Amino acid sequence: DIDLNKVAAILQRLEFHSLTRRLPKHMQQVSDDDSSITQVAELPKLTERDWPTTAQFDGPVLLAFEEASGDLIMSTQRDWFCRQPARDVDSSIWSALGLVKIVAFDIKQLLHQLAARDVHIKIDEVHDIKQGAFLIDPLRRDRSLLGLTGADFDNIPAMMAGLWRAYDIQVEKFAQSPKLRDIAYELDFPLTKVLFEIEDRGVLIDPTVLAEMSNRLQARHRELEQKMYSMAGEEFNIGSPAQLSKILFEKLQLPTQGIKKGKTGYSTGQAELDKLRNQHPIIELIEQTRELAKLKNTYTDALPKLVDENDRIHTTFNQDVAATGRLSSTQPNLQNIPIRTELGREIRRAFIAAPGKMLVSADYSQFELxxxxxxxxxxxxxxxxxxxxxxxxxxxxxxxxxxxxxxxxxxxxxxxxxxxxxxxxxxxxxxxxxxxxxxxxxxxxxxxxxxxxxxxxxxxxxxxxxxxxxxxxxxxxxxxxxxxxxxxxxxxxxxGAERAAANMPIQGTEADLMKRAMLRIEEQLGDKGQQILQIHDSILVECDEANVESVGQILKRVMESIAPELPIKLDVDVSYGKDWGEL
Incomplete structure (x- = not known):
């Protein structure tokens, strides 16, 4: 006979989740450490009950949202769950949920899913299982719902049981590490709600500014191409590594000592171009055309396609990507727009304040140092x-x-x-x-x-x-x-591990304090302004023109006093403008 328990354990250890799902449904895996699923056991079978008629909850409430059906799935006990279309949930239930701890796999995603159905809820204490798994092991590769619970929406009873088990394990882990518990419940978990608000607000852009810039970048790109063709004595495709390699190392006879060589010839990557910087003026032109192409493809052409009906763009902030705890920005990445170049500043000029409003930027000075x-x-x-x-x-x-x-x-x-x-x-x-x-x-x-x-x-x-x-x-x-x-x-x-280890205490402490500042600012701003972006050491707020001075004072006061326990003065530069490029 085949020991399916052992098979399941091996498949989960190798992260072969699609094969794991083909095993019998009653087989679920739980862990006695780090909220991952590494041991095989039969989780309690949650039974489905009718939706509650009373709006009173004593302990934590586990929530999930099924995208396909639009159902909110709820469990207040380890042995049962219930479900109902989110739009049909009574307001008294939503109000009651705001008084208890909400447990979910991804709080921010849950709030977005509900908001997309015109359901806007106010919740207080939260426990984000996905973020909890990251805090406990930031190097873990698979923090998906299936990877953490052994099940997903194809098997809701098992999924809810797995989420409860992951929650219990994380609570136990945090009890063993009070500092990590404080980071979870005082920083990372509450920040999920603030990040939802920031993403939901979005930032206004002027598509015409980007369109005009795209045309200028294209014209400049053509000029540089013609110069390179003249230097090379022939036309070639700069985007083809093989053709570029042939031009540099065969036609122009640039030195190949120390240059990496692959199957298609000598490499033309940036590291290799750096070695050739003073060998020929074509190198600088190649770098310039690559920069122009990157800005055009990544920003001036791409951003206008991502706006909503109000010309606002909504990035996604991730807490569980950088092992230092720093936020990252994706879809689109607004943290990588060049800061010190004129082209980068031009792109930032497309990010504007709405009519009657202003942008206020608060930037920590020499924060890491x-x-x-x-x-x-x-x-x-x-x-x-x-x-x-x-x-x-x-x-x-x-x-x-x-x-x-x-x-x-x-x-x-x-x-x-x-x-x-x-x-x-x-x-x-x-x-x-x-x-x-x-x-x-x-x-x-x-x-x-x-x-x-x-x-x-x-x-x-x-x-x-x-x-x-x-x-x-x-x-x-x-x-x-x-x-x-x-x-x-x-x-x-x-x-690489040594560099990452040396950087982490400084960058991670910076991330902890920035999160603390964002939480405090959201609380202090009230209706005077709204946080719309967090970029590295700075926070960007949109506010009414009449509130500019007071918002600037709030940002400076909060950010400079965010760490009274440290023996050093924090310095914050505040600037104002109608667009991001002015700041």
């Missing part, structure tokens, strides 16, 4: 920040041994590059490429820098030691990232 100073216990750097010293000029002054008023622009620029680059393990090669220094000059600069910033180097080393010893690193507030590859015998894998 301030947090690095705190985490490293660098008392000198903390004191400099608290005194309002220009930290890049001060660093250059210390490294070069000159008075602050004698620091040159190039010296300050080098110090700025390394002040931020050191947080990401910048090498002498990286500093040299970014500043134009020679390798020797860059190495000397970094060595002298770390003599002055010894606490930061010590902090990075201690973080790596913790990763090797404990198998994880964590933020100031206790968010953890596992580091399984830190002891890998593969140099590239190990180096």
């Amino acid at each position: 301030r947090l690095a100073a705190v985490l490293a216990g660098d008392e000198v750097l903390i004191a400099d920040f608290n005194r309002g010293v220009d930290i890049h000029t001060k660093s250059a002054s210390d490294v070069y041994g000159v008075a602050m008023d004698q620091v040159t622009k190039d010296q300050r620029r080098a110090a700025k590059v390394i002040n931020f680059g050191v947080l990401y393990g910048m090498s002498p090669h990286g500093l040299a490429a970014a500043t134009g220094m020679s390798f020797g000059e860059a190495k000397t600069f970094i060595d002298q820098y770390f003599e002055l910033r010894a606490p930061i180097r010590q902090f990075i080393n201690q973080t790596l030691d913790q990763a090797r010893r404990d198998g994880y690193v964590e933020t100031f507030y206790g968010r953890r990232r596992p580091t399984p590859d830190i002891l890998s015998s593969n140099f590239m894998v190990r180096s």
